[in-house]
Amino acid sequence: MTDVVKHAAELHFSKHGPVRVEGKFSIVDIEGNELEVAETGKVYLCTCGKSNTKPFCDCSHQEDLKLRATD
C-alpha cells in the first residue's frame, strides 16, 4: 500500500534534460498569463536555461551534451 497515494501532479527530472510534468497543473508564465495544457496533461519544462521556447524545452540542452561528450 505504499505507492497508492496519488498526487495532483508529478515532476520527473532527467539527468541533463528537461523536467517532465504530468497530471493536473497550471502554468503561469512570466507575464502572468495562465497557460493551459490541453488534454495531454504533460509538458517538458526547460531546466538548462538554453531553450528558445522557455519555459518549455526545445532540446537546446543537447547542444551542450555534444560538447560534453568526452566528460
Added chain:
Amino acid sequence: MGNIRKKYSNDEITVYWQPAECIHSTICFTRLASVFNPRKRPWIDMNGGTTDQILKIVNECPTNALTFSWIENSRNERETSSKVIREIKPTSETGSENVKPVKIQVMPNGPLLLSGDFQLFDADGTKLKSMKMVSICRCGHSQGKPFCDGTHFKFGFRDREEQQP
C-alpha cells in the same frame, strides 16, 4: 508548444487562446481592439468590452484560436455556439474533480515556483521528499539541482536575450 492554451476570464466567461490555431485573420483586433490588442501584454483584456462584444468576436474567429466557456457550467450545456469548450470529464486517476491543480509559476529570470500537491522524482525514478512548495532551478547553474539556490542572479540568467536585469 502546439498544445498550449491560454486563458482569460471575466465574471461570466473564460476566453481561450491557442496560438497554434491562429491564422492571423486579424478579425479580433480590427473589430475589438479594446479587448484584443496584440501589442499589449496580456494581449486580451477582458475588461475592455462587454461579454456580448467579446463573444461576438470569439464566434467570428475563423479557427479555434479563440474559443470560450461560461463560468456557470450549466450555460455551457445550453450553449449552441461551436466555439464553446465544455469541461472534459476528469478521469478517475489524478484528474478527479476535487483535486486542486498544482500551480507552476515561471518566475521572470528565475526559477519555477511550485505549490500544491505534487511529487518530485529524480532521474533514477526515486521519490524526493514531499513538500508543498519549492523552487526549481531553471537556469542550469544551481549547485543544488533540481532546486534553485539563487545562482541565476550570479549568471545573469535571462528569459529572453534582450531583457534587462
